[in-house]
Amino acid sequence: MRLTHYTDYSLRVLIYLSLQQDRLSSIREIADAYEISESHLMKVVQALGQFGYVATLRGRGGGLKLAKPPSEINLGEVVRNTEDDLALVECFSSASECKIAGPCRLTHVLRKALEAFLQVLDEYTVADLLRPKSSSLKASLGLIAAS
Numbered sequence: 248m249r250l251t252h253y254t255d256y257s258l259r260v261l262i263y264l265s266l267q268q269d270r271l272s273s274i275r276e277i278a279d280a281y282e283i284s285e286s287h288l289m290k291v292v293q294a295l296g297q298f299g300y301v302a303t304l305r306g307r308g309g310g311l312k313l314a315k316p317p318s319e320i321n322l323g324e325v326v327r328n329t330e331d332d333l334a335l336v337e338c339f340s341s342a343s344e345c346k347i348a349g350p351c352r353l354t355h356v357l358r359k360a361l362e363a364f365l366q367v368l369d370e371y372t373v374a375d376l377l378r379p380k381s382s383s384l385k386a387s388l389g390l391i392a393a394s
Contacts, residue, residue, distance in 0.1 A: 248335055248361070248364065250326065250330065251329075251330060251331070252287070253287075253290075253291060253329055253330075253331075254325070254326055254329040254330050256281075256283060256287060256288060256291045257291050257294070257295055257325060257329045258322070258325060258373075258376075259277075259281055259283075260277055260288065260291055260292060260295060260301070260311075261295070261300060261301075261313070261317070261320060261325065261373045262373065262376055262377070262384065263276075263277050263280060263281075263388065264277075264301065264311060264312060264313045265313060265317040265373050265374070265376075265377055266377065266381060266384055266385050266388070266390060267312075267390065268312070268313060268317075270310075271304060271308075271309065271310025271311060271312055272310055272311050272312070273310050273311065274288045274289055274292055274311065277311075280388040280389055280390070281388070292311060294328075294329065296314075298325075298328050299314055299315070300313065300314055300315070300320055300325070301313060301314055302314040316374070317372060317373035317374035317376075317377065318372050318373075318374040319372065320372055320373040320374075321368075321369060321371070321372055322368040322369070322371045322372065322373070322375075322376075323365050323366070323367075323368035323369035323370075323371075324369075325373075326365065326368055327365065333361060333365075335357045335360075335361055336353070336354070336357055338351065338353070338354045339354065339357070339358070
């Protein structure tokens, strides 16, 4: 299984904003820090706002910040909200055309694997991603000088 860029960028935005809780950030800053497209991040940030993870302040002096503490942002929930399709194989769909979908055990095994994957993510929050190396993360993103 591979997460989409959309989910990857969503998690990166949440990490960045968690590291910058003492001030507002901009989409441009985040895009520059990760060397990714601003236009992609605009869509991501808009959705993160709709999900209640990010607050946006408009106007002069505006920017982005977390809408709640990193310890309250569950990774499993973020992945479920940002991934459009968690169907690992065609047979997960009710419109599957697989000839062996009924008697095949693969669907069952892969469904259990997906549940286990999400269950592990459910055990962690964005705050867990910052420990114990938040200063190293900040340095990697150019937020502080590397030590």
